[in-house]
Amino acid sequence: MGTSVLKSLNDGLHQIMGDDERVVVMGEDLLDPYGGAFKVTRGLSTKYPGRVWTTPISEAGFVGVASGMAIRGLRPVVEIMFGDFLMLAADQLVNHAAKFRWMYGDKVDVPLVVRAPMGGRRGYGPTHSQTLEKHFLGVPGLAVVAIHPLVEPGELLRRAVLEDRRPLLFIENKKMYARSLRRAVNGQIGPMEVFSNDAVYPTMTLAFGGLVGGDVTIVAYGGMVEIAVAAAERLLIEDEIYAEVVVPTELQPFDVQPVADSVRRTGRLVTCEEASRAAGFGAEVSARVCDESFDALRAAPVRVAAHPVPIANAPTLEQKLLPDIEDVVSAVRMAIERPDSSIRAGVG
């Protein structure tokens, strides 16, 4: 068993707080022995008393407080217990933190990190399972980063907290906490070769046997990454379809280049997100790919996403309505077999 995503984040926070006294951690139920709802902050309040602020149930309030602290020289890390509760802090993020630096003529920075665990598949039902970061994509001034097991989550958190001037949403995934990191060995993760663009928040491209061209580009982030990789492996075995999987880590601002480059090699695009499809991540990626490499597309892009209903509590319903390996596989098959617009009604 390797390092889990949870351990990487927890170790990262311990190190960040040890390295820089300006770092304060704030959120609900963070104090030991409880140590936060998902235990990402476990041990911090014991080791750094006075720098871990357990808060009232006031997401708007404490995100605002942290934003003020950031302007005045601290490096606050806020935990939103369930990502769904980010909506309570939307005004602080969109109308305050995201605007301050530019609106104030670059006289201030707001180095604020807001961590939020998103995603379903744990039976928490309609208000504790959503994937809501799409509502914060496209807000000028607000960065959105989504971790996954192919990166070192603790290291990316360190960069966000200590090296990034921007207010930043750090998207985690509840189901992912228990997953082991999948570090590349000899440039391979499983049967796929891994290429990174070495950005601060890297985009990884996974391909069978190098970037030599394939049949389809699958773009996936956050909780959909391992699902997309599993789908790619299955497609190779069952269909002899060669997929490249492109995994962005910074969703906003979004560097489309690795995706566009891959599409130039494959001619087809399938996007994956755990949120519902409308006005989402896949829509943006598709539009950006059309901007950059429309001429390379041999088929209309296909978006894999959740059914547009609240996340059901019953496991049979939840499983069915969230996109899974089978949905990615079907979407790729449709993209390859039916390169016309009718497939766009396909999945989800």
Added chain:
Amino acid sequence: MERLHEPGPEERFLQTPGSRREKLYRQMRLIRRFEERLLRQFDEGDVSGTTHACIGQEADAVGVINHLRRGDVVFSNHRCHGHFLAFSDEPKLLAAEVLGRRSGVVGGRGGSQHICWESFYSNGIQGGIVPVSVGMALAEKFSGRQAMATVFLGDGTFGEGVIYEAFNMASLWSAPILFVVENNRWAQSTPVEKELAGDMVARATSFDIEAGQIASTDAEELYDHFQPLVAGVRESGRPRLEVIDTYRLCHHSKSDDKRPRQEVEEHRKDDPLPKLRARLDDSAAETIDEEVEERIEAAFSWALEQPMANDEELVDPLVEAAP
């Protein structure tokens, strides 16, 4: 953070020659004439959008801000001209900002509701600035600096739930912050009776925040009233809320005043400017008026000559796509 100019508002106020009465009047006169001139420029088509004047409420700004020191945080709201001028004494920069010029306080990006100058900030969303200010106050305390924060809110802001979250945390965590509530009796076009149940002071004290209320448009009275309150926040490191019952003698924002005319006229007898001017020698008052006229004229002439904000402002490397 920017390097701070010396001196802060309190020091500057104390160092300025003249009697306290003259100095308070000079500051209020500057605020009043600034806004009257601004409204003229508005009518001449020089101001984009709208502007919120504080005519009638000038005594609040000078009564509170003259006790603040270099490094103290002030967070103001949409009606921030008076607060800004009392804090900065920089009419040129504000004129340029509201006229959309590159040399404005924030280069024309914010306009009058969204400015930042040293440790003075303003934003145009009701209520949201209150938790931000609490965070600023806590950061000052956490960092071992001796500064405090002051945030200005109004009776209408008491409808925003986030301020109670902020009161709660300010009290729980002992934030050195002064909440100044300018109760001008009207939230845009809605009278306080239709927007506020119960009592503002009681709302604060229920969070274990010391609070009080003063009905006054008298700058000297407010100056005396706030001196121990500001000192109290600084010494105790605890929050404090104070309601000032005042009145807005102008529109909410440009040309939108439907309040009963008679009510507005009745409040003119409480206009803070004639009230204080009557206590000065005529010649001293005239000298101040002339001096202020010159400064306003200089500020606006300068501002009108400044280049407009241009589209170089729109290039923002931090918002562009990653490398």
